[in-house]
Amino acid sequence: MSAPKTKRQQASEQRRQAILDAALDVFAAEGFTAARLDDVAAKAGVAKGTIYLFFKDKEELFEQIVVAAISPVLARLEALAEAETMPLDQVLETVFAFFQSEVIATWRRDVIWLVLSEGRRFPRIAEIYHRMVISKGLGIIRRIAENAYKRGEISSDELVRFPHLVFAPLIMALIWNGLFAKYQPLDVADLLNTHRQLLMRTAAAQPKED
Template sequence: MTQVAPAAGAGRRGPSPDKTARTRRAIVAAALDVFLERGFSDARMIDVATRAGVAKGTLYLYFRDKEALFEGVLREMMADLVGALSPQGPAPGEPLRAFLRRVALPAFRGLEESRRAGLIRLVVTEGGRFPDVAAAYRRVVVDPVTGAIRRLAQEAVARGELSSDALVRFPLLLAAPGLTATIWNGLYGAEEPLDTGAVVEAFLDWVLPEVPPSDGR
């Protein structure tokens, strides 16, 4: 009667215990591929199914329709992002530049290798026609990140590290280089890929002052 760990062959009528989880993951992964390659409208359910190794109908056991599949894929990817955006703060006394090099740079570096760059491009290209998707992305990614940037910038201004309040007013300025490089790679990455990490690093080094040897002298 007690829920025993799936003893082989014991109770559990019907299909296997966690096979469905595997199937779902396969569908989501396949769908991400297809949506990235063709965009929402041009993606064909049959291609998703084939790539996931399931039949067409199976998709509809997991997602009500194509739109739900699309949003499901994005939501799944965003969940990953949330982990990557762990709420680390700067170490005490750590200057902004050092902190961003330590925290933001690695996030941008892995962007293309992980599928996150693709996710961003997907949101950018399809978000206009999927308000729900855009809103979810904003809630999960944009607002937390810009909020954190604004807070950091305010502190840096207060400490005199930043002479301009530009970042306080427009936190997305800090994300702009990485986003722009990501979009470049979507358009021209095949023939002339851009190293997003290098772009962001050059940007940080350019616009954030090297902290003067902290002693006042």
């Protein structure tokens, strides 16, 4: 139903996507204000005016970058939500692996950087990202942790109250790679394994006994 039929529509959709791809590159590299739409157009292989056939102005283009980037992530979250009864340790392993291979090493990283660095000046973007990604992701991990807690897999409700703690080292790793890796490399795989051990050892150490 939303699949474009005619060649015209297909070509148009391809152009739109090319602009979004180029814009993500340029905006991530330069930031919203310093990014030049000339560069976006050049990188997308279209004329300047073409951008305005799809987006009202620079700001809407920026928002749509984030919106467009979120959609595919949502599918992943849905899949994760299915795993509510999976062992916590296994969930963490899956999530951390996904983060390393599919986020920190790909264009998804750039989207997060954009939200991080421009979100305060574009509350709409922060709001969208929170509503569609953050709150959902936290909710899923919270439910998984809750189940693990009830099963006695973990001994305390810390992650139930603050699922944020699961993600903190992920976002830190992403920031470190962006800012400091040049001066002091960080073994993200090791970091995240250690983080997981830390979370899980806590669990194993104090088996629930009530």
